Amino acid sequence: MRAFTLDDLKGIMQRAGGIDGASELDVESADTSFYDLGYDSLAVLEIAARIQEDFTVRLSDDMVERLASPSDAISVVNELLAGGA
């Protein structure tokens, strides 16, 4: 299973929460919180739902609560993919 990349996440963010906050996202700004990027708690839930659809991983409610920023999301998902979850 291939890794979950920032580009994958950007695509999901755009579909889940609209284009605006995701288009300028890069490695430097990936630590910015979702909230500061314009994605509220519902948008983060939606992003988590789309990740689970596209990458066949299961994100528990606890995990979703810990997704504060894009870089958090990338590391959590890749841990799950590596663990074969």
Add this chain to the structure above:
Amino acid sequence: MTARAAITGMGILAPNGIGHEAYWRATLAGTGGIGEITRFDATQYPSRLAGVIHDFDPASYLPSRLIVQTDLWSQFALAATAMALDDAGVDLASVPEFEFGVVTASSSGGNEFGQREIQKLWSRGPHFVGAYQSIAWFYAATTGQISIRHGARGACGVMVSEQASGLDALGQARRAIRSEARVVVSGGTEAPLSPYALVCQLASGRLSDSADPEHCYLPFDAAARGHVPGEGGAILIVEDVAAATAREARIYAEIAGYAAGFDPQPGGGHSPSLARTITLALADAGIPPQDVDVVFADAAAVPWLDRSEAAAIETVFGPHAVPVTAPKTMVGRLYAGGAPLDVATALLAIRDGVIPPTAGVGELGDGYQIDLVRGDARTARLRTALVIARGFGGFNAALLVRATD
């Protein structure tokens, strides 16, 4: 001193026009917007015609962030709200936040969005249902989104009584004005063209199965055979008359009277209540029947409902005593958007002194004693209009608008 409520702005999205001037031009010319349903393949359904709004691109009105979390029904309303606020010219920054409210009408909520998520639920599982389902399908979604987008922290709510919802929402908006509100975004829209929504409507037994877009929805006609659905509606800005006058707003008309009623079950031996509802609305307005210049009919186009409505009009006003019209024959029944669109149409009729025609209707059925305006639009001096609306299941409502100048 009881505050009075007036309408100072309108935003219309209708199958025959986007924007109130485009809609009004088309309506006066008798140009309709009914055709084949195009939002999905409806060829297998017994009813395939509807008033469809072509050329509505949500991205022209809304940021993508809002588009992904709303159904088309709310997108219509958000676009119409922007038009209506612009038309009213009210400076929202000057309205205290708790005096700015939103009361919309809804009949079926977010159909297309909800159906998509329900399909995911049953075909793939609960984890595939999107988070926005929680806010996109339910009746108050439009009110919520309008309130958030425009900072309306005052009285907010939604009225759900099928085609009567629009009048009930305006009645509620007037109540809010009489309480603490200075400005209320009201009216409503509907997006009833998804497979699930169409099946629900088919179950009512009231949809026309005609294949002729020009003669499918014929209220009071000898050949009446049901209605066609339509999408869109109207958002109306309701304002305290004193505040509107103080800012020198253009006031279309005052909401002079309103009443709601409920019909008994057919065949149960009790009389329908529409005549009483109309009488109550007139009493509320302090207007005698002879002062009403035009009636915008509910126009169900189902024979027993047409007879009931004509009987109520004849009882209250007398036979052939007042012009009656149903321009909704050009666009279909818009459910939660229907009565607001009728009210907006009444305001434009008053403004321009012309009654739009009822389209397609030829010979009236036996025994109808109503002056139904057909063919060309009819010039007339208009100050007071009655709008009637009935919702499936027994809801009925009547609302009177009256020019203030």
